[in-house]
Amino acid sequence: MSKKTVALLSGGLDSVLAAKLIMEQGFDVIGLYFTSAFSKSYGSEHQTHAARVAKEIGIDLRVEDMGQEYIDLVRNPVHGYGKNVNPCIDCKIFMLRKAKAVMEEVNTSFVVTGEVLGQRPMSQRRDTFHVIERDADMRGMILRPLSATVLPPTKAELDGLVQRDKLLGISGRSRTVQLRLAERYGIHGFSTPAGGCLLTDKNFADKLRDLYEDTQAVTPNDIRLLTVGRHYRIDAGVKIVLGRDNRENNVLMSLAPHGYQLFMPDDFPGPVALLNGKPTQDIKQTIGRLIITYSKQVPGRSYRIRHDNEVFDPGEPLPIHDTRLKQVGADG
Ligand code: SF4
Numbered sequence: 001m002s003k004k005t006v007a008l009l010s011g012g013l014d015s016v017l018a019a020k021l022i023m024e025q026g027f028d029v030i031g032l033y034f035t036s037a038f039s040k041s042y043g044s045e046h047q048t049h050a051a052r053v054a055k056e057i058g059i060d061l062r063v064e065d066m067g068q069e070y071i072d073l074v075r076n077p078v079h080g081y082g083k084n085v086n087p088c089i090d091c092k093i094f095m096l097r098k099a100k101a102v103m104e105e106v107n108t109s110f111v112v113t114g115e116v117l118g119q120r121p122m123s124q125r126r127d128t129f130h131v132i133e134r135d136a137d138m139r140g141m142i143l144r145p146l147s148a149t150v151l152p153p154t155k156a157e158l159d160g161l162v163q164r165d166k167l168l169g170i171s172g173r174s175r176t177v178q179l180r181l182a183e184r185y186g187i188h189g190f191s192t193p194a195g196g197c198l199l200t201d202k203n204f205a206d207k208l209r210d211l212y213e214d215t216q217a218v219t220p221n222d223i224r225l226l227t228v229g230r231h232y233r234i235d236a237g238v239k240i241v242l243g244r245d246n247r248e249n250n251v252l253m254s255l256a257p258h259g260y261q262l263f264m265p266d267d268f269p270g271p272v273a274l275l276n277g278k279p280t281q282d283i284k285q286t287i288g289r290l291i292i293t294y295s296k297q298v299p300g301r302s303y304r305i306r307h308d309n310e311v312f313d314p315g316e317p318l319p320i321h322d323t324r325l326k327q328v329g330a331d332g
Pocket of ligand 1: 086087088089091092197199200
């Protein structure tokens with residue numbers, strides 16, 4: 001068996017320290033970074049904290065997209081959610097199953113993670129570690145170097161491949177030891193815990209719940225759409241998203257070809273709107289009126305809206321407290 005192994009890198013401090021501790025035992029480590037439509041950095045993985053810390057400790061980073069399978073998992077996780085819609089236990093099981101395939105590919109008998117016993121209430125408890133190992137079919141194969149000496153020995157330790165006495169026994173929420181180690185190893189590019197996961201964000205969670213309730217087949221573009229604009233649910237199967245600034249207008253325009261209807265102000269400054277749903281006459285008028293509501297209005301001027309090849313006059317601005325409008329998620 002080669003002195004090669006795989007370490008899950010999230011971009012946070014714990015996972016890079018775990019990788020570093022194993023490198024110190026002479027292992028050649030491949031960093032594995034899991035991304036998904038729920039990652040704030042989706043599509044720019046090579047500019048993430050994970051990429052930065054991998055470079056700092058001198059290891060290669062392999063990016064794995066969790067894909068559609070993960071979007072479907074988040075809808076109904078076996079082990080439930082954390083505080084928002086973060087299914088941390090199922091998420092870890094999912095990642096470890098994928099990591100197992102990489103582990104077999106590089107011919108190693110264990111995977112390294114930065115988990116610390118007792119650091120997170122849901123996913124880093126002793127009983128949860130057991131569940132994760134069982135459901136990922138990885139019993140004795142997950143090495144957690146930061147907490148190893150307070151956990152049962154893994155197969156790699158029992159086989160003498162990894163020296164247990166050089167591993168740590170950290171437990172609990174304090175990060176003092178980790179910050180000291182970061183200083184010692186010169187690691188600076190790490191992120192705050194869970195900072196990159198949209199599923200832990202309350203506002204995003206409200207929008208995602210609404211989307212799952214309304215839509216059977218949720219795509220990565222539907223998820224991306226949740227990260228921009230003001231969202232209004234008009235009815236089942238009908239949602240309107242309005243841009244709040246130029247950047248968001250541009251994102252909405254770029255998403256339009258992926259199954260949405262685009263509405264734009266015709267020759268006046270105002271928000272772009274996307275419709276997810278059928279553009280009936282009534283809905284088109286509502287969208288046009290909403291666009292005017294959020295535009296800078298000049299007395300006496302007429303406002304026309306562009307949709308497909310048509311330009312139409314939607315009428316008066318729509319009061320934002322109109323009973324037909326149900327805003328999903330907050331504006332922030
Ligand atoms: S915070 Fe997000 S990425 Fe991290 S384990 Fe939980 S669900 Fe997965």
